[in-house]
Amino acid sequence: xxxxxxxxxxxxxxxxxxxxxxxxxxxxxxxxxxxxxxxxxxxxxxxxxxxxxxxxxxxxxxxxxxxxxxxxxxxxxxxxxxxxxxxxxxxxxxxxxxxxxxxxxxxxxxxxxxxxxxxxxxxxxxxxxxxxxxxxxxxxxxxxxxxxxxxxxxxxxxxxxxxxxxxxxxxxxxxxxxxxxxxxxxxxxxxxxxxxxxxxxxxxxxxxxxxxxxxxxxxxxxxxxxxxxxx
Numbered sequence: 296x297x298x299x300x301x302x303x304x305x306x307x308x309x310x311x312x313x314x315x316x317x318x319x320x321x322x323x324x325x326x327x328x329x330x331x332x333x334x335x336x337x338x339x340x341x342x343x344x345x346x347x348x349x350x351x352x353x354x355x356x357x358x359x360x361x362x363x364x365x366x367x368x369x370x371x372x373x374x375x376x377x378x379x380x381x382x383x384x385x386x387x388x389x390x391x392x393x394x395x396x397x398x399x400x401x402x403x404x405x406x407x408x409x410x411x412x413x414x415x416x417x418x419x420x421x422x423x424x425x426x427x428x429x430x431x432x433x434x435x436x437x438x439x440x441x442x443x444x445x446x447x448x449x450x451x452x453x454x455x456x457x458x459x460x461x462x463x464x465x466x467x468x469x470x471x472x473x474x475x476x477x478x479x480x481x482x483x484x485x486x487x488x489x490x491x492x493x494x495x496x497x498x499x500x501x502x503x504x505x506x507x508x509x510x511x512x513x514x515x516x517x518x519x520x521x522x523x524x525x526x
Contacts, residue, residue: 305416305452305479307358310373314359315340324363326470327412327448336364357388367408368392377417385411385447393444412448414478419451426454427471450475 304310313319317338325332343357359371370388374381389411396407413419420428428449432441452475459472 303479304477305373305375307373307375310371310414310478311359314361314371320361323474324361324369326474329470338363339365341368357392360392367410368396369410369412371412371414373414375416381413381415381419385413389445389447406444408444408446410446410448412450414450414452414475416452416479418453419449423451424454426451426456426475450478452479455479 304313314323320338320340321332321335324338325335339362341360341362343360357370358373359369361369361371363369370385370392372385372388378384389409393406393409396409397403397405428451430447430449431443432445433439434441450471455472455475
């Protein structure tokens with residue numbers, strides 16, 4: 296390992312540490328939800344251990360769990376190794392998170408909108424060409440949405456195009472494309488946009504000389520504005 300080793304955000308540990316910074320969390324959620332950054336007033340990290348109601352319950356530990364303005368809860372998962380049961384696992388994690396938002400005697404109105412965001416380094420849905428997808432419950436013929444309390448966003452990194460045609464692309468993918476290009480970036484030789492993304496990594500994530508422990512320096516003021524505020 297060189298003295299200036301840069302850890303890719305695709306590494307689970309690095310991704311979790313990046314999300315410790317509130318400005319980075321807000322910028323990422325703004326891109327995923329395709330809403331202006333100023334609409335994200337406050338994000339809070341929540342305990343990632345899902346509650347076990349009985350001894351027999353399966354243990355669940357989320358990668359990153361975020362509460363947005365005390366109203367919407369997010370599960371952010373980074374999965375590099377192909378996992379064939381990912382759909383079942385993500386639904387299981389979502390269901391646990393959803394049921395935890397209500398207690399005995401509480402009205403059902405207390406149930407929060409819960410959103411799963413999966414960042415995958417493998418193809419989950421082969422028949423879907425887009426790298427970024429959103430799934431939710433809807434009527435199968437007219438596609439009327441049944442509820443917005445349940446959403447699954449999926450970013451499939453192997454489907455990322457080399458470049459993005461911003462004129463013809465979907466409006467909801469331009470900002471998330473930059474984040475998706477950033478996530479697998481590393482200190483390997485690269486050109487074009489990857490050079491900018493490499494620089495971004497070098498600003499916030501380094502292993503200092505003589506240290507074997509990654510240290511996070513969240514210099515978010517050095518981050519390209521396009522990653523936090525869109526193009």
